[in-house]
């Protein structure tokens with residue numbers, strides 16, 4: 096693999112330090128009776144797309160989104176590298192992480208929505224590894240423009256051959272050993288406070304949110320597919336992670352105002368790559384996440400205002416980013432040891448790509 100950075104491990108266990116492709120790797124707490132085994136979460140760098148892999152102690156796997164197809168989702172999806180081979184950058188990265196994680200069959204592929212940075216490699220990955228179940232928000236119609244349909248149509252072809260679940264808010268995605276609850280899908284949201292595990296109110300869920308009083312709303316932006324995003328809460332014992340895909344600002348608002356229906360979290364996977372159409376402070380500050388992970392690219396998401404909102408979130412201990420944000424400059428990026436990927440260059444004329452790994456020194460320092 097071209098880039099190497101040590102795995103980033105937090106919470107309970109230590110892991111072997113080995114060179115890996117650029118991603119952030121989190122381990123949840125060890126459950127009773129599962130000595131030395133933990134939930135592994137891999138936040139894979141797809142340059143401003145999304146691909147997050149969960150692997151339970153018993154080896155059950157769930158991938159949320161599949162990154163960009165081919166040439167970073169640009170219209171020329173048949174672009175080839177300088178060697179003439181098709182570009183399969185994100186699919187290759189995800190496959191490498193599958194190998195690293197020992198995943199030979201993908202049990203669950205969750206597609207948050209049908210934009211190319213999320214559904215891009217669904218079909219490609221399904222051609223490389225068996226996929227047992229697909230989860231998505233159902234029909235797609237609003238943005239079926241010529242330059243946006245390719246990845247979706249390719250996904251439909253593999254979905255039709257597998258077992259598919261259309262997620263509704265409040266549904267569980269039945270991953271054995273993991274509690275995965277859908278909190279948004281197809282524009283609908285949960286209406287009641289979340290339960291925790293065991294079945295009692297999730298910490299902080301249902302409480303009035305004082306941040307709603309001065310909260311602002313935003314105009315709906317003209318990308319209706321984001322509005323349809325499947326958002327999930329992943330619970331493993333007392334560990335809680337929030338991933339709302341590319342859900343919009345006003346929907347974030349509705350999930351926490353007037354009462355915080357979601358509760359508090361250990362990990363907040365920032366909504367929509369850190370784009371200012373999401374990241375409502377009334378949510379980001381109410382959920383009291385200890386760790387945030389931003390799936391931004393160098394020039395996608397990573398908005399300075401959004402970054403500042405996360406940076407100032409009460410209870411936040413660490414803020415990781417999959418990339419340094421060009422827009423963030425020196426004041427609105429996390430320190431280098433919290434960045435999974437430093438930078439890469441793509442020649443827009445011919446698709447030639449070269450990536451520049453973190454220097455060995457920083458790789459060591461980020462492997463703790």
Ligand SMILES: [Zn+2]
Nearest residue numbers: 144210212341
């Ligand atoms: Zn996106």
